[in-house]
Amino acid sequence: xxxxxxxxxxxxxxxxxxxxxxxxxxxxxxxxxxxxxxxxxxxxxxxxxxxxxxxxxxxxxxxxxxxxxxxxxxxxxxxxxxxxxxxxxxxxxxxxxxxxxxxxxxxxxxxxxxxxxxxxxxxxxxxxxxxxxxxxxxxxxxxxxxxxxxxxxxxxxxxxxxxxxxxxxxxxxxxxxxxxxxxxxxxxxxxxxxxxxxxxxxxxxxxxxxxxxxxxxxxxxxxxxxxxxxxxxxxxxxxxxxxxxxxxxxxxxxxxxxxxxxxxxxxxxxxxxxxxxxxxxxxxxxxxxxxxxxxxxxxxxxxxxxxxxxxxxxxxxxxxxxxxxxxxxxxxxxxxxxxxxxxxxxxxxxxxxxxxxxxxxxxxxxx
Amino acid sequence: xxxxxxxxxxxxxxxxxxxxxxxxxxxxxxxxxxxxxxxxxxxxxxxxxxxxxxxxxxxxxxxxxxxxxxxxxxxxxxxxxxxxxxxxxxxxxxxxxxxxxxxxxxxxxxxxxxxxxxxxxxxxxxxxxxxxxxxxxxxxxxxxxxxxxxxxxxxxxxxxxxxxxxxxxxxxxxxxxxxxxxxxxxxxxxxxxxxxxxxxxxxxxxxxxxxxxxxxxxxxxxxxxxxxxxxxxxxxxxxxxxxxxxxxxxxxxxxxxxxxxxxxxxxxxxxxxxxxxxxxxxxxxxxxxxxxxxxxxxxxx
Amino acid sequence: xxxxxxxxxxxxxxxxxxxxxxxxxxxxxxxxxxxxxxxxxxxxxxxxxxxxxxxxxxxxxxxxxxxxxxxxxxxxxxxxxxxxxxxxxxxxxxxxxxxxxxxxxxxxxxxxxxxxxxxxxxxxxxxxxxxxxxxxxxxxxxxxxxxxxxxxxxxxxxxxxxxxxxxxxxxxxxxxxxxxxxxxxxxxxxxxxxxxxxxxxxxxxxxxxxxxxxxxxxxxxxxxxxxxxxxxxxxxxxxxxxxxxxxxxxxxxxxxxxx
Numbered sequence: 001x002x003x004x005x006x007x008x009x010x011x012x013x014x015x016x017x018x019x020x021x022x023x024x025x026x027x028x029x030x031x032x033x034x035x036x037x038x039x040x041x042x043x044x045x046x047x048x049x050x051x052x053x054x055x056x057x058x059x060x061x062x063x064x065x066x067x068x069x070x071x072x073x074x075x076x077x078x079x080x081x082x083x084x085x086x087x088x089x090x091x092x093x094x095x096x097x098x099x100x101x102x103x104x105x106x107x108x109x110x111x112x113x114x115x116x117x118x119x120x121x122x123x124x125x126x127x128x129x130x131x132x133x134x135x136x137x138x139x140x141x142x143x144x145x146x147x148x149x150x151x152x153x154x155x156x157x158x159x160x161x162x163x164x165x166x167x168x169x170x171x172x173x174x175x176x177x178x179x180x181x182x183x184x185x186x187x188x189x190x191x192x193x194x195x196x197x198x199x200x201x202x203x204x205x206x207x208x209x210x211x212x213x214x215x216x217x218x219x220x221x222x223x224x225x226x227x228x229x230x231x232x233x234x235x236x237x238x239x240x241x242x243x244x245x246x247x248x249x250x251x252x253x254x255x256x257x258x259x260x261x262x263x264x265x266x267x268x269x270x271x272x273x274x275x276x277x278x279x280x281x282x283x284x285x286x287x288x289x290x291x292x293x294x295x296x297x298x299x300x301x302x303x304x305x306x307x308x309x310x311x312x313x314x315x316x317x318x319x320x321x322x323x324x325x326x327x328x329x330x331x332x333x334x335x336x337x338x339x340x341x342x343x344x345x346x347x348x349x350x351x352x353x354x355x356x357x358x359x360x361x362x363x364x365x366x367x
Numbered sequence: 368x369x370x371x372x373x374x375x376x377x378x379x380x381x382x383x384x385x386x387x388x389x390x391x392x393x394x395x396x397x398x399x400x401x402x403x404x405x406x407x408x409x410x411x412x413x414x415x416x417x418x419x420x421x422x423x424x425x426x427x428x429x430x431x432x433x434x435x436x437x438x439x440x441x442x443x444x445x446x447x448x449x450x451x452x453x454x455x456x457x458x459x460x461x462x463x464x465x466x467x468x469x470x471x472x473x474x475x476x477x478x479x480x481x482x483x484x485x486x487x488x489x490x491x492x493x494x495x496x497x498x499x500x501x502x503x504x505x506x507x508x509x510x511x512x513x514x515x516x517x518x519x520x521x522x523x524x525x526x527x528x529x530x531x532x533x534x535x536x537x538x539x540x541x542x543x544x545x546x547x548x549x550x551x552x553x554x555x556x557x558x559x560x561x562x563x564x565x566x567x568x569x570x571x572x573x574x575x576x577x578x579x580x581x582x583x584x585x586x587x588x589x590x591x592x593x594x595x596x597x598x599x600x601x602x603x604x605x606x607x608x609x610x611x612x613x614x615x616x617x618x619x620x621x622x623x624x625x626x627x628x629x630x631x632x633x634x635x636x637x638x639x640x641x642x643x644x645x646x647x648x649x650x651x652x653x654x655x656x657x658x659x660x661x662x663x664x665x666x667x668x
Numbered sequence: 669x670x671x672x673x674x675x676x677x678x679x680x681x682x683x684x685x686x687x688x689x690x691x692x693x694x695x696x697x698x699x700x701x702x703x704x705x706x707x708x709x710x711x712x713x714x715x716x717x718x719x720x721x722x723x724x725x726x727x728x729x730x731x732x733x734x735x736x737x738x739x740x741x742x743x744x745x746x747x748x749x750x751x752x753x754x755x756x757x758x759x760x761x762x763x764x765x766x767x768x769x770x771x772x773x774x775x776x777x778x779x780x781x782x783x784x785x786x787x788x789x790x791x792x793x794x795x796x797x798x799x800x801x802x803x804x805x806x807x808x809x810x811x812x813x814x815x816x817x818x819x820x821x822x823x824x825x826x827x828x829x830x831x832x833x834x835x836x837x838x839x840x841x842x843x844x845x846x847x848x849x850x851x852x853x854x855x856x857x858x859x860x861x862x863x864x865x866x867x868x869x870x871x872x873x874x875x876x877x878x879x880x881x882x883x884x885x886x887x888x889x890x891x892x893x894x895x896x897x898x899x900x901x902x903x904x905x906x907x908x909x910x911x912x913x914x915x916x917x918x919x920x921x922x923x924x925x926x927x
Binding site for chain 2: 707810
């Protein structure tokens with residue numbers, strides 16, 4: 001396996017998007033996207049449908065021409081370079097395997113285009129098949145393979161010619177959850193072994209968090225935030241990112257000031273502290289957010305310094321195996337979600353109970 | 368690969384950006400280049416010849432409308448036009464009445480379906496000339512129909528059927544039936560069977576289910592079939608010429624006669640009338656039923 | 669399932685109509701095997717007399733060969749140009765697509781006699797009457813719509829990502845057409861070619877005007893015969909053409925169903 005990987009390995013391409021725009025008859029599908037994708041990085045474009053992530057990918061691939069902006073691969077402008085001259089691999093959601101060719105012919109296709117002699121082609125195809133753990137299936141017809149196997153073939157076909165950049169458009173979208181998780185791990189492994197740059201498009205935030213070095217969250221044709229999975233999860237830049245990635249609780253509050261480097265705000269009659277990011281003026285209406293698993297029931301224990309406390313009523317308790325999920329209501333009708341690990345020693349709350357919850361100021365973000 | 372191409376471009380002129388658009392420029396033009404040969408061919412060998420011929424109607428010798436005006440008090444033209452339209456209406460009604468039950472039968476059948484389809488398609492695939500010939504054999508003075516009726520004692524001397532309007536009507540209904548059956552069968556096949564079960568479940572009798580559910584849902588097919596048969600029968604030539612009587616001339620036959628007499632202006636006028644009639648009917652159907660020329664894709668046998 | 673109902677009456681009527689549809693074709697076939705010297709039914713005895721008459725006649729054979737090779741050339745022209753047109757139509761902007769579609773599909777709508785005298789009017793000036801070339805050019809125009817509709821149907825069923833995949837893997841647009849698009853639309857192209865063949869092989873009206881004396885096709889030869897005498901040679905010829913068209917159209921039908 002190592003031998004195969006070194007043969008196929010090479011430095012990844014660096015991709016620069018600068019003010020990239022795409023208009024369809026007045027409607028801006030992509031509106032000024034700038035991202036620096038580093039060599040060898042696994043970058044995910046994450047967003048709901050219509051956010052412009054696929055259009056952005058299609059512009060990198062060369063199937064769409066940008067209306068404005070610049071696109072560089074390794075410092076070379078790609079504007080006007082047709083797709084077949086960009087030398088990048090691409091994996092499609094529907095796999096796009098050629099139904100009239102065998103698995104081996106599919107994988108050999110890019111090599112044939114590059115004039116690789118037949119014997120050498122067959123050797124490299126067999127290597128690529130081994131790399132995606134499908135050795136010996138070259139003679140099959142793509143339709144005889146399962147969805148997961150087809151996706152592996154598509155992957156093998158996209159990397160067999162050693163591109164320095166691999167684009168993937170929701171490649172796991174059509175697969176069931178378990179298979180998706182297996183393939184996610186495998187793609188990470190491939191990424192590590194090949195050392196090439198991956199640009200991955202998905203609408204599945206869990207997938208993005210699991211696989212990526214960095215994620216660019218897209219909304220309405222723009223990049224809402226770009227950062228590592230931890231950045232995005234722990235320090236969402238705005239309400240959209242906070243609600244799109246993971247689950248979030250939101251507290252509409254009024255800014256009071258700064259104390260000991262922390263934002264102090266009033267949520268109804270309750271004083272809450274949060275990490276200081278931007279500093280709105282006192283009296284401004286602001287929004288604080290925190291993750292459901294960062295909340296816990298405290299039941300009268302004395303508050304630690306810098307801990308937020310809030311009285312709530314349990315509205316609903318849902319047992320979900322490893323966790324228990326509570327729907328809570330705070331004064332003023334704000335709905336909250338709290339996730340607690342399940343266990344024999346942990347008391348389950350019933351609907352209608354009142355309780356006190358607490359969480360750390362560090363887990364509270366101003367968005 | 369890109370390295371090689373970049374150095375090619377670089378050798379020609381240093382700034383890469385300057386040479387690249389030249390390569391791309393073909394992209395938006397490609398569909399036009401693809402369309403050029405077929406469009407040029409169709410223009411040269413079909414559209415322009417037909418338009419050139421039609422122009423004789425108003426350009427003989429200079430710009431004039433006298434040929435069209437003459438049609439207004441031309442008894443031959445009026446009789447032929449009337450005859451053509453009458454024939455087209457009759458044939459359309461005939462194919463509709465005879466075709467609908469066959470379409471129902473085809474859609475309802477299971478084991479027999481391939482046989483039924485074959486019985487519809489085999490004549491469909493046979494040329495109009497051969498089918499007209501078959502009707503000459505059947506309807507002739509010593510044809511099968513006469514011989515059979517004589518043998519059964521229904522007649523005491525052969526009936527004259529060949530070379531009468533009736534022969535034309537029978538043969539044309541026969542020839543055009545598949546154009547009616549197939550579109551109707553297509554829409555019938557698309558009817559969701561649960562609708563029929565629902566109608567039956569709501570207490571509708573089979574007949575009222577047919578009338579209130581099946582028939583309305585099959586109307587698009589009926590419209591498509593009607594349009595096809597009507598427009599195609601307007602232009603019939605071979606069948607009426609072979610099996611019809613000497614007096615029931617159709618527009619197509621009259622046009623052909625005028626060309627034989629080198630009466631181009633008159634022939635062009637008649638052609639324009641025939642073409643316009645067909646286009647008006649297609650236009651009317653497009654307006655009422657939203658059918659376009661798309662219905663004519665069915666005319667592929 | 670008796671749900672799509674019409675009952676006994678419509679069922680019986682349906683079968684009678686089917687008999688009406690099939691009887692003439694079967695009759696011609698039976699007559700062609702008659703041993704009698706004139707048309708009579710039922711034939712007194714069966715024999716291959718009229719097939720021998722057909723095969724022994726130079727003029728019938730010449731007409732058959734002409735029809736076959738004219739149709740073959742028509743297939744080559746109309747299939748290649750029609751496929752080009754279908755590819756162009758899939759990519760042209762909407763307005764242009766309407767105009768080009770209208771031009772190319774219009775022979776399906778324009779009455780045959782109008783086309784026939786139109787090409788006669790124009791071709792006569794260039795000496796294309798009485799020449800197979802004139803027939804080929806006109807027949808190719810008549811056949812083009814069938815190729816275009818058939819190939820367009822195939823193209824619309826083609827996943828555009830397959831072409832994108834080919835391009836992303838380094839195939840040139842030309843290479844992607846030959847290696848991916850064409851193999852995948854091949855059934856539609858073949859069906860179009862079969863239609864084109866039959867269109868030309870069966871065509872009479874254009875041939876009536878363009879054949880002259882130098883390019884008499886099989887339908888034209890049959891027509892000339894029918895105007896004078898109905899002898900059962902035509903039944904034999906008809907049976908052969910029924911067989912040929914049934915086989916070709918049967919292939920087309922199967923291909924179209926599979927595609």
